Amino acid sequence: MLRTAFAALLLVTPALAAAQAEEDPYLWLEDIEGERALEQVEQWNARTEADLAATPGFDEHRARALALLNDENQIAAPDEIQGDHVTNFWIDGEHPRGLWRISPLDAYLDGTPEWRVLIDVGALGDEEGTSWVWHGANCLAPDYTRCLVSLSPGGGDADVTREFDVAAGAFVEDGFMIPEAKHSVTWLDANRLVVATDYGEGSMTNSGYARIAKIWERGTPLSEAQTLFEGTAENIGVGPFAAVDGDRRWVFLSRSLTFWTSEVLLVGPDGLQRVPMPETASEQDVFDGQLIVRLNEALETESGVLPSGALVAYDLTAIAAGEEPAPSLVMAPNESQAIEEVAVSGGVLWVKALDDVSGRLFALRRAEDGSWTQEAMALPDNATIHIAATGDDIALATVEGMLMPPSLYAVHEDGRVADVQSLPAQFDASAMTVEQRFATSADGTRIPYFLVRPRDVEGPVPTFIHAYGGFRAAQTPTYLTQQPYRSGPLGLFWVEAGNAYVLANIRGGGEYGPAWHEAALRENRQRSFDDLAAVGEDLIATGVTSAGHLGISGRSNGGVLVGAAANQRPDLYSAVISGSPLTDMQRYSHLLAGASWMGEYGNPDVPEDWAFMRLYSPYQNLRAVEGYPATFYYLSTLDDRVHPGHARKMAVRHQELGQTFYFREYREGGHSVGADRTEDAMRAALLYAFLNRELGAE
Structure with a gap:
């Protein structure tokens, strides 16, 4: 999924809130770091x-x-495939706060990764006197030389985002830096970001998320960023997200109206264009110029009813031109299925679905006439499957069960499945049943x-x-x-x-x-x-x-x-x-x-x-x-x-x-x-x- 939805919000009634406060004798325990509350804790x-x-x-x-938790026999799960490299965030007994590292992809797929540490989070925290917790990195394709690294002081949802140079293995001096807040950010291009953050009084929603998105140009202070879009205080929040489709980077804004409804806008050189998807639907990824969307309620169209839970596609070129294209059906799950994850490699739309709560991985392809075909991949049955990352022509998927140790598979577009890493058992499962x-x-x-x-x-x-x-x-x-x-x-x-x-x-x-x-x-x-x-x-x-x-x-x-x-x-x-x-x-x-x-x-x-x-x-x-x-x-x-x-x-x-x-x-x-x-x-x-x-x- 391209983004995480915020959540629903209605106006509060101050009078009722005051009445609640009078009735509850234990409000002092809501003082998060209050002396009396912490003494009781x-x-x-x-x-x-x-x-x-x-x-x-x-x-x-x-x-x-x-x-068991620090066992070095663990899957080096990929964070992202970046061209001919792959990144991973690794935690073990010697590095409890983790290492962000990178390896050539070929070596990784051969089971002999050649890791170069980019950030030792614990060492960085010691150096800077802050208890940093890793929140991830957003690296700019196709070069992946610059990344936006997010770190949280203490592990809360609010974090600090700083620009990082992968080749130098260091933060960029005078690079982009967004102060601690509950914010969201993505690259517009190498020298511009779309940033939704706390811009001061009145800039956050009643839910505590950003309501204003701005375009921030390199070399200028964040305070001078140009407003791109403003939501309202009653919205849940506003946030940017992006998807790379071939050699094109598509950038979007999402305004979360409630937890389960949102408005999606395409960011273009001439401004914003609304994507004509239902407010209850969820965008997933971009493939072959099509925005892939999951319907969360049935949708009536001129050609028939598209079922709830189905994947549909919207033509982004038409949307960018100011048109409102009708959606086309990509995949409809049956009664026992639920579509959970969607990801893209060069020529395949990968779909992870549940079937009676067991994972299935499908490879979908789009024909010239716009129709779709699907093929089930040969992964173990009765297991939990997760699409970990995708590259130019592969998907990396983890597979595990309660009594089945995790394995990482490379699933190729031609259907070949290769075992990248399988963990030894951490316990004797022969005496157990599931x-x-x-x-x-x-x-x-x-x-x-x-x-x-x-x-x-x-x-x-x-x-x-x-x-x-x-x-x-x-x-x-x-x-x-x-x-x-x-x-x-x-x-x-x-x-x-x-x-x-x-x-x-x-x-x-x-x-x-x-x-x-x-x-x-x-x-x-x-x-x-x-x-x-x-x-x-x-x-x-x-x-x-x-x-x-x-x-x-x-x-x-x-x-x-x-x-x-x-x-x-x-x-x-x-x-x-x-x-x-x-x-x-x-x-x-x-x-x-x-x-x-x-x-x-x-x-x-x-x-x-x-x-x-x-x-x-x-x-x-x-x-x-x-x-x-x-x-x-x-x-x-x-x-x-x-x-x-x-x-x-x-x-x-x-x-x-x-x-x-x-x-x-x-x-x-x-x-x-x-x-x-x-x-x-x-x-x-x-x-x-x-x-x-x-x-x-x-």
Whole structure:
């Protein structure tokens, strides 16, 4: 996908916001780095660590987790193929903040890369006295000699962007530099950028993103950049993005109207031209002069109805000339499929799709008459596939499963598949099994889930389910040393000890395309909670686990999920893991980036929306109940996306009600929590000790 959407926004009501503040006695915990709030955080942290770290085997699990996370037998995943070179961002035990490096492509494909380090992020941080976290690089094709490198101080979403000279291996003296902000930037050409950033008072939206995009010319101060486009404060944000198609660079602007709607504009020498795509559609890439777009709702055209979830193409040459061309169909998924990723090499449009949550890679080609053909590539079945990078005539794709170590394949345009790198197993999978099952939700919908457990298990065993259920984000099975997300090898430790781990594909995600997401949107959120309960009940009914031995896990939007689930079904769940959680749905739109998600959840300041949100909001519905499940919260102080106050206020309410809870707030790391793998390893060991204690595992 060419860009990441921002999110939906409606105006807030100051009077209602003030009323909420009067009713909530714990607003002091929303003071992110306030002395009183941090003192409470440190008390909770210390208590949790002292309690769980005393568990027998804790130090061994933490050490093993760190060794697994820092294992040098890891895929050197490509960031980008840059002509005849490839870049990679590498993290290991000696370089916890990572190395950005480059190798000739031929050597890389032969399995003997010749790496040259461009930036040692940890060393740069030591030199500059800043705790830098890597946020990526945007290099200008076709020469790739200059890049825009983004680094975050501490790991939040806001970052600093600086121009880098690849040949010299150094930042460009007096080159482009954009100060710390939540900004987006792309190259217009070698001497001009399109920059959407914080230009001072009034230049940001109510969601905290840039609303003004400007063209910045080399050698001039950013303050003198010329305005290209202005959105409104009510928009989510404005951001540029670009795609290279042959020898042409196409530059666009996106104005996010809500989280799920946007306006796309083509930047040309004569100004801006609106792309006539539906506001609900998502642009993917450019191929052969065609903007490839995914439809997120059905589109009626003169030639018929184009289905939701399909890929369509718009002629950019016609758009640049001021015309409004009709879209043409590129690929329509069937009922079991969802198109997830699109990328381009010289003569192929690569499409990664899910088919009953298993990955498939297709090569699409466009004929002279504008028609498209597709061919499935010969990659392993029942696996998670990701298009890592594309070059002139190849796609590099990673393939893995819960019991299948990751491999990197070079898929050529002629259909040949070559193994570039396959990792050795990090654990003995012969004693384990993985299977896909289906539960039946309250409304009769079949909900898929993946179950991993010991091969010859007899009788019910302690089990925990990880799920997400939001933002059209599919949850696919990756290698067990990385399951669940941001908890390192927790899933591995759990199954090795004789227990069961489950990844649930509940509605709200994108496992079956836009309709799967829309089924649990806004007023329909309850369906995701029902789906999770259906999976849990199915696990008990089929003898996988038993009452009192079932836990659930979720992070970010998953915090809404597990918080609501625990409130609604304390009889079903006995332990809850809640990472970087969203929990206070009455105030979420007033906290950090929260206003941008109102297209997903609703606007709590609108009485009609709050009427359905109040029924499940975890913070407002937490109550004294016998047998309420013990809950572990993990988060970061510097998370500038989901406010740490959500978890803090849940913790203090548990404390008030005398309920069991554990809490770990890491000072760095942003929304992803850990700024390095040492914290990830600590968290894996703490969570394993927590699950053992609360689910009665041995």
